[in-house]
Amino acid sequence: MDVSQYLEIFLDETNEHLQNLNTQILSLEQDPENMDTINEIFRAAHSLKGMAGTMGYKRMQTLTHDMENVFSEVRNGNIKVKADMIDVLFQCLDALEEYNTNIRESSDEGTNDNGALIKRLNDIMSGGAGDSAAQAGQEQAPQAKAVEAAAPEGFAGIKLNESQQSVLNEALKQGKGVYGLTVKVQESCILKAARAFLVFKAIEDTSEIIVSDPSSQDIEDEKFEQHFSLIIVSEAELDEVLTAARAVSEIEDVSGGVLSAEDVGTAVTEESHAAETEEPVAETAPVQTPAETPAAPPAEAAQTPAPAPAAKKAPVNKPVVNRTVRVDIEKLDTLMNLVSELIIAKNSLVSASAMSGNSSQAVNEQIEYLESVTTSLHESVMKVRMVPIESTVNKFPRMVRDLQKKLGKKMELYMSGEETELDRTVVDQIGDPLMHLLRNSADHGLESAEVRKERGKPEVGSIFLDAYQDGNNVVIEVRDDGNGIDTKAVKNKAIERGVITPEQGEAMSEKEIIDLLFNAGFSTAKVVSDVSGRGVGLDVVKSMIESLSGEVEVKSKLGEGSTWTIRLPLTLAIIQALMVEIGEEKYAIALGSIQTIEDILPSDVKLVQAKEVIQLRDLVIPLIRLNEILDIPSRKDPEENLVVVVVKKGDKLAGLVVDELIGQQEIVIKSLGKYISKCKIISGATVLGDGEVALILDANSLI
Amino acid sequence: MNEVEELRPVGETTQFIVIKLGDEQYGIDIKYIDNIVRMQHITRVPKVDDYLKGVINLRGEVIPVMSIRIKMGLERDVETKSSRIIILKLEQQGTIGVIVDEVREVVTLENDRIEKVAYDSKDEKANFLCGVGKSDGGLISLLDLNAVVLESV
Numbered sequence: 110m111d112v113s114q115y116l117e118i119f120l121d122e123t124n125e126h127l128q129n130l131n132t133q134i135l136s137l138e139q140d141p142e143n144m145d146t147i148n149e150i151f152r153a154a155h156s157l158k159g160m161a162g163t164m165g166y167k168r169m170q171t172l173t174h175d176m177e178n179v180f181s182e183v184r185n186g187n188i189k190v191k192a193d194m195i196d197v198l199f200q201c202l203d204a205l206e207e208y209n210t211n212i213r214e215s216s217d218e219g220t221n222d223n224g225a226l227i228k229r230l231n232d233i234m235s236g237g238a239g240d241s242a243a244q245a246g247q248e249q250a251p252q253a254k255a256v257e258a259a260a261p262e263g264f265a266g267i268k269l270n271e272s273q274q275s276v277l278n279e280a281l282k283q284g285k286g287v288y289g290l291t292v293k294v295q296e297s298c299i300l301k302a303a304r305a306f307l308v309f310k311a312i313e314d315t316s317e318i319i320v321s322d323p324s325s326q327d328i329e330d331e332k333f334e335q336h337f338s339l340i341i342v343s344e345a346e347l348d349e350v351l352t353a354a355r356a357v358s359e360i361e362d363v364s365g366g367v368l369s370a371e372d373v374g375t376a377v378t379e380e381s382h383a384a385e386t387e388e389p390v391a392e393t394a395p396v397q398t399p400a401e402t403p404a405a406p407p408a409e410a411a412q413t414p415a416p417a418p419a420a421k422k423a424p425v426n427k428p429v430v431n432r433t434v435r436v437d438i439e440k441l442d443t444l445m446n447l448v449s450e451l452i453i454a455k456n457s458l459v460s461a462s463a464m465s466g467n468s469s470q471a472v473n474e475q476i477e478y479l480e481s482v483t484t485s486l487h488e489s490v491m492k493v494r495m496v497p498i499e500s501t502v503n504k505f506p507r508m509v510r511d512l513q514k515k516l517g518k519k520m521e522l523y524m525s526g527e528e529t530e531l532d533r534t535v536v537d538q539i540g541d542p543l544m545h546l547l548r549n550s551a552d553h554g555l556e557s558a559e560v561r562k563e564r565g566k567p568e569v570g571s572i573f574l575d576a577y578q579d580g581n582n583v584v585i586e587v588r589d590d591g592n593g594i595d596t597k598a599v600k601n602k603a604i605e606r607g608v609i610t611p612e613q614g615e616a617m618s619e620k621e622i623i624d625l626l627f628n629a630g631f632s633t634a635k636v637v638s639d640v641s642g643r644g645v646g647l648d649v650v651k652s653m654i655e656s657l658s659g660e661v662e663v664k665s666k667l668g669e670g671s672t673w674t675i676r677l678p679l680t681l682a683i684i685q686a687l688m689v690e691i692g693e694e695k696y697a698i699a700l701g702s703i704q705t706i707e708d709i710l711p712s713d714v715k716l717v718q719a720k721e722v723i724q725l726r727d728l729v730i731p732l733i734r735l736n737e738i739l740d741i742p743s744r745k746d747p748e749e750n751l752v753v754v755v756v757k758k759g760d761k762l763a764g765l766v767v768d769e770l771i772g773q774q775e776i777v778i779k780s781l782g783k784y785i786s787k788c789k790i791i792s793g794a795t796v797l798g799d800g801e802v803a804l805i806l807d808a809n810s811l812i
Numbered sequence: 813m814n815e816v817e818e819l820r821p822v823g824e825t826t827q828f829i830v831i832k833l834g835d836e837q838y839g840i841d842i843k844y845i846d847n848i849v850r851m852q853h854i855t856r857v858p859k860v861d862d863y864l865k866g867v868i869n870l871r872g873e874v875i876p877v878m879s880i881r882i883k884m885g886l887e888r889d890v891e892t893k894s895s896r897i898i899i900l901k902l903e904q905q906g907t908i909g910v911i912v913d914e915v916r917e918v919v920t921l922e923n924d925r926i927e928k929v930a931y932d933s934k935d936e937k938a939n940f941l942c943g944v945g946k947s948d949g950g951l952i953s954l955l956d957l958n959a960v961v962l963e964s965v
Contacts, residue, residue: 450872694856739858779874781857781867784905784961788859794867794874802855802869 116216118435119164123209126153126160127202128500131507134198138510141190151180157205159331163300166218169208175230176201182234197229199507267322267338276319280342281370288316288347290339290354290365298359302331308360311353316343335361340368438533441494448483448490449683449777453796455483456774460798484775487683495530498576498585501540502527505547505574512551519558519569520551526576531583535657535677539585542650542661546587546673547572549647554591554671564668566590578679582701587673594665596622603628623663627651658792660809662759684778686795686805688771689754692741695803697776697795698765702756702808706770709751723753723764730755733811734766738790744768756808763812778805825920828945830952831898831912833881838912839919839945839952840898846907847899848915851891868909870899877909880960884940889913905961919952921945926954 133150137143154177161169176198182188204223211219267289269277277287292308294301305328312318318325320340323333343350347365354363458479462472502524509522531539555561555570562568573588600614603625609617627647654661658678665671678684678701686697687706707725714721714732721732732753736743745768753764776795781788781804792807828839829848847870854866854877863882867874877897881889889895894914901907925946942956 453872741858781874782876782906782908784876784908785857785860785864785867788857790859791857794855796869796872796874800869801853802867802874804855804857804867 115164116212119160120209120213121435122160123157123205126157127205127209128503129153130157130202131199132503134195134202135506135510137190138192138195144184147180147184147190151177151184154180161208166208166212168218168220168222169205172201172204172208172223172227175227175234179230179233188233194233197226197233199511201226201230267320267340269320269340273320273340277340277342277368278370286343286345286347287368288341288343288350288365289368290341290350290363292337292339292354292363293361294335294337295359295361296335301333302329304357304359305329305333305337307357308354308363311357312339312341312350314353315345316341316350436493441490441533445490445494448487452483452487452683452775452777453798455479456798457800458798487775491532491679491683492530494533496533496536497528497530498536498539499527501536502543502574502576504540505544508544509547509551509572512548516552517557518551518555520555520572521569522547522572522574524574529576529578529583529585531677531679538653538657539675539677542653542675543574543585543587545647545650546675547574550587550589550591550671550673554589554593556592579676583677583679585675585677587675588670590670593667593669593671594623594626594663595667599623599625623665626663627661655809660759684776686774686776687754688774688803689752689767690769690771691735691739691767692744694739694741695771695797695801696735696739696767697774697803697805698754698756698808699805700773702758704755704757704762707753707755707764709753709764711748711751714751725755725764728762730762730764732764732766735806736766736768738811756812758809758812761812763808765806765808765811776803776805825922826926827918827920828952828954829898829918830916830947830949831896832914832916833884833912834886837916837950837952839921839954840900840957841954842918844900844902844957845898846901849897849899849909851895851897851911865911868897870909873907875899875907875909877911878961879911880940880955881911883960900957900961902957902961904958908961910960917949919945919947919949921947921952 130150130153133146133153137146137150140146154173158170158173158177161167161173179188179194179198183190188194201223204221204226207221208218211217280287290312292305294304298304309318309325318339318341321328322338327333328337341350347367351363351365354360455476459476462476505524506522509520512518513520550572551570555572556564556566558568561570571590573586575586575588577584596619600609600617600622603609603622604611604614608625608628614622627650651661654675654677660676662674662676663671664674685700687700687703689696689698705725707723709723713723715724716722717729721734722729723732724730732751734743735741752767752770754767754770755762755764778793779795781791781794789810790807791804792810793805794802795805797803827842829842829845831838831840849868849870852868854868856866857864857876863879865877865879867876869875879889881887889911892913896912896915897909898912898915899907899909926943927946928943929941940956940959941953942959943954945952945954
């Protein structure tokens with residue numbers, strides 16, 4: 110079977126299951142008795158096993174199989190969850206992750222058998238079973254017997270409700286045959302649900318399925334072992350139906366029997382008058398095909414076990430799943446591009462109608478309508494691309510747990526706002542910087558338990574990860590209640606490393622010193638650990654976030670902790686911008702970075718340290734003459750008032766001097782491509798309504 | 813690109829678009845050409861190398877445009893009616909436009925009529941060539957596009 114076309118889905122789903130397992134096992138560590146968690150873990154491990162088997166990844170299947178066995182024992186109450194077991198399970202997850210990575214890279218799972226892990230899993234199994242055998246023995250024994258007895262009984266064990274009963278009785282009256290079938294799927298069968306489906310289909314050609322046990326939903330979800338039973342109404346002979354069902358491959362056996370009116374009737378009375386079922390059950394026996402399970406079991410056994418399988422199935426909670434469609438991100442990108450094109454077309458329509466001069470009201474109205482449609486379309490497409498940051502931050506609790514063991518510090522991670530949404534591409538890339546900041550907090554920020562005790566802090570350090578939306582930005586904060594940044598140590602280190610001179614160090618403010626941390630080749634940890642790198646950390650964090658058009662800031666108080674704030678734009682592709690003119694050229698400035706627009710008299714421009722500044726409501730703002738920076742001759746008379754666009758970066762302001770304002774416009778950001786990457790002050794380009802290209806000024810790099 | 817003979821088996825043919833820069837004819841391998849468009853307004857990009865003329869809008873895509881003349885050390889381009897921008901699609905640099913004085917024709921050259929040029933470090937222009945083709949219309953210098961668009965250090 111060629112499975113390569115399913116590889117993507119397999120990888121995606123495996124990731125989801127692994128993430129789920131990680132989360133669940135973590136919560137199991139906190140609450141080892143929680144049956145819901147255990148069930149959830151069992152289900153995830155089971156699905157993983159099934160998927161790996163289907164795709165032919167034997168090693169992965171073996172490992173998950175053994176994990177599943179352990180959980181199955183836990184679920185049955187034979188093993189208690191212990192700390193070392195959790196450790197082994199986490200190692201298993203890591204091993205699975207490794208398989209997954211191998212598969213992603215080479216579509217081969219690799220050759221690591223993880224024999225040691227499997228052995229430890231088996232040890233847990235046998236050890237656990239020994240422990241609890243005695244206590245479980247009593248209750249186990251009768252149950253096991255009951256299940257055994259129930260198995261061969263097959264369709265005769267199906268309970269009918271009243272409506273089903275009346276349907277069957279009706280069919281009998283019409284002279285149709287009512288049959289019971291028990292289907293046994295081969296043990297080696299991988300896609301049990303698919304086989305079951307084929308059986309259903311084969312039977313439905315000639316018959317109508319009235320009842321199935323387990324329910325058809327459970328069969329679809331593969332929630333059955335090897336058997337399932339059906340009661341059908343058919344105009345065909347029993348043998349015909351049986352042959353059809355047996356023709357499906359990987360079906361070991363199908364057995365069946367004709368049900369009489371009595372059987373149908375008593376099926377319900379069974380509940381009230383258990384004893385009466387004796388005969389009808391026996392009656393079905395002679396019709397059963399030779400290859401069938403041994404003749405009907407003693408009727409006595411049949412009464413009690415019948416409800417047992419049903420009762421066992423009932424507590425399996427069906428997880429609530431949103432109805433979703435998996436869409437290739439490339440298709441979304443295409444859609445996004447088309448929307449961009451539409452907006453450009455709309456913009457040209459606007460400028461064309463303004464140019465022609467004879468714009469009638471009707472045309473204007475239609476354009477306005479078009480504008481509102483394109484804006485909502487754009488918003489919807491953006492929303493489709495938005496995903497909660499949950500998928501990225503969910504791996505952090507596990508990471509912090511590992512760090513705790515590795516660093517020998519006590520710490521706890523508190524997360525909030527996991528549901529905050531960001532563009533998919535941003536969410537994919539924000540993981541690494543966040544991981545770095547968290548490790549940084551854990552390694553450098555938090556003190557050891559002893560030091561914390563001395564300082565009167567709780568022994569367990571806290572790390573907070575908070576995400577929330579703020580206007581057109583999403584803010585993610587990483588906060589710890591650790592030591593904070595020791596500016597003196599940073600300064601000394603910087604001088605030692607030759608990043609700054611001692612004189613420069615004297616003149617620097619605390620904030621400037623903290624910013625030194627983002628310098629390449631800087632690590633203040635006295636001992637280099639494998640947790641927070643070798644000083645390649647923070648500068649990488651900064652550049653990664655800046656490549657997403659975001660910014661990162663630190664606030665810190667010595668002895669009380671630090672807060673790292675990451676600010677990211679909601680969208681990357683389409684923004685509101687202010688169009689300005691400088692000389693003959695048009696430029697766009699993102700509206701998000703603009704604070705105010707001012708009209709300044711030339712005489713109000715003052716010189717401070719040979720640099721032009723203006724004073725605005727008690728703030729001194731440096732002026733940047735864009736025509737000089739962009740090498741364009743200004744068209745304006747120096748005597749005229751200056752048009753100053755005040756832009757903001759973090760808490761720094763700057764005034765950009767432009768010749769003229771054109772207006773606000775929705776623009777589509779296009780990359781200039783890597784061929785023109787030298788120009789740092791231009792962050793991209795956009796196509797204007799008249800088809801011309803305007804460049805987008807990056808206010809951040811100007812300040 | 814320098815190993816012309818090895819890349820193009822003898823007996824097979826290669827098609828070139830013949831362009832003019834000043835008085836000389838140059839050939840561009842047709843497989844790299846995406847499109848040829850008329851001269852249009854080029855938006856200048858500040859703070860980049862001289863030969864990068866700016867960017868244009870080609871069906872909604874923003875594409876950088878460079879001047880081969882400036883890159884090869886010839887006189888600056890003079891825009892005329894026959895000036896064109898040839899849009900190239902290269903593996904490494906992506907899509908890029910080059911300005912030429914004129915686009916003349918398409919020629920098909922048998923590979924044994926293409927000769928490798930001797931490398932001469934003194935002649936700056938030769939650094940941008942990968943061969944010379946003999947056609948009925950005279951000699952055609954074949955441009956080594958990777959060298960032409962390579963960012964100067």
